[in-house]
Amino acid sequence: MTHRRTALITGITGQDARHLSEFLHEKDYDVVGLIRGQNNPRRPEFVASRPYVRLVEGDVTDPVSLVRVVDAVGPDEVYHLAALSHVGYSFSNPTLTSVVTGQGALNILEAVRLAGLSSTTRIYQASSSEMFGGLDYNRPGKGYDEDSLFHPRSPYGVAKLTAHWIARNYRESYGMFVSCGIAFNHEGEHRGEEFVTRKISRAVARIHLGLQDSIDLGVLWPKRDWGYAGDYVRGMWQMLQHDQPDDFVLATGETRSIEEFLDAAFARIGVDDWHPYVRLDESLLRPAEVDILLGNPAKAESVLGWRREVDFEGLVDRMVSADLDRERARVGGVTEPATA
Template sequence: MLEELMTERRRALITGITGQDGGHLAEQLHEKGYEVFGLIRGQNNPRRVEVETDMPYVTLIEGDLTDPTSLVRAVETSDPHELYNLAAISHVGYSFKNPTLTADVTAKGVLNVLEAVRVTGRAQTTRIYQASTSEMFGGLDYNRPGAGYNENSLFHPRSPYGVAKLYGHWIAKNYRESYDMFVSCGILFNHEGERRGVEFVTRKITHAVARIKLGLQPHIELGDLWPKRDWGYAGDFVDGMWRMLQHDVPDDFVLATGETHSIEEFLTLAFAEIGIDDWKPYVVQNPAYMRPAEVDILLGDPTKAENELGWRREVDFPGLVSLMVAHDLAVQSRQLSLPSA
């Protein structure tokens, strides 16, 4: 079937085109010769100009995961061979403050995407990637295998975000089994990079470190520093997404690095990039950034993806931190040199 589809130019629809993963994926698909469509929320979306400037090869379609009609229209317009559902309320802390919105978008939105493909008659012709997450595991010690979570590990989400993602994961599997749809779920562990939003702790750190280096701010406020995460580079992970949809059969795959690092370790490497060995005077812990329930450690086992998809991560942890700090230093320095209005 895939060989037959490859006789024409491949078309891909990406929801969440304005996010970190959407940007990396669109770039990689374009380089592979795909015609790329991106779903974007309307009403003067502040990210539209950025996407149109950075990715002029993407055809934008207005729509919303909470609006089934707009999703049907987007699927009919793009007629995709591949659909990557990356859109979500994706910030764990935000999900505690807005659990209903998180459920509507991150959980029910997946159902709306699947239904849009099914009711438009594309259940057997459109391959779907569903962005699942390591937050579904919850990080509890009694539920964490020593070698890391894999595709058979138990789920115990500890945030409204994790719970919503778990619904999306299971409804995707249900449509795979009920309607014989090609739906693969990528259970991705933390992946960061230069496109990460500054509301996420890794980018918040590298953004602040760059500004501290340039004398633009005195310190950074953070919550708990002890949690450990399996951190990889987003550019590597979106390659894994693509590989899942080129696989012979739909399935679930964990993408991870197989190693964990704490926020303290991230801080140490980030400040070292600007020549500061002792970061403690520059970090203030603020209880406002501490969550009602925190996941202590998340470690993934990518063995299945490595063996069946041939996927490998290329950027290691120190390389990731260095890449992000260098990017933010360049951005902040460039803004400093701009003439004032």
């Protein structure tokens, strides 16, 4: 009888975990999700949309709860996705970001080790392109790869770098199978509304339906390597199927500015000029901004056989379409006005 693999996912109600839980379910995994607290506001909706996920309670900032969960679940694979992942929020709450995003990774690694699963459980650490920080960008057109220098420019980036290095340390010190996915910006229909891409896609949908007049944004010139989250979770899984643990960049190899995201999003509703709908909100400006983040996915493509399938235009179309459906449902099937 074939062993049915068990995967434990932290941060189960987040964007990546929603895509990953569905992906693993389709591959016949027993999917277990770590959720914090009985009254988590996202719990009811998540249970309704993914009844096949077995939820267990624990907290990445509570090492004892993690040891208990790991010992009870005995996972074949752990996908550590839990983090306070909003860069802007990290400037306002640097200590909490450090504890959850940095220390949380150490707590997961220790839980697996103390549960006696060091030699059997494979671990994915969700590292981030924010660790590069966009400085010393001296490889135009090639992008950051696994050997590029790190220079984080936010408390979030620093916390992610802490998690990344402790994951590598446990791999080297204890021989644990720990792979780090250095993922560049990946978005989708499950993205939180606090992120600029989802803020734009939701606003565009509401403007089209006559529910909103404008959108407040910060600077529009930063460029990001934007991919589709559904493609990236497939890469996470491929890392844990590989023979050896390693670090891999997941990226598209191209950048687009926020202005270009606005172009594509408004084009989806037939608007050629978005400028009348966008206002500058100086409160959204950050103490330090990353100009450009471009990734080089050559290693993931050659070693893992990973490829992104959804292009930039397809990503934006998915996000706006999903928000149009949500907003129509909220207002009871509102009739669309002519917006062009």
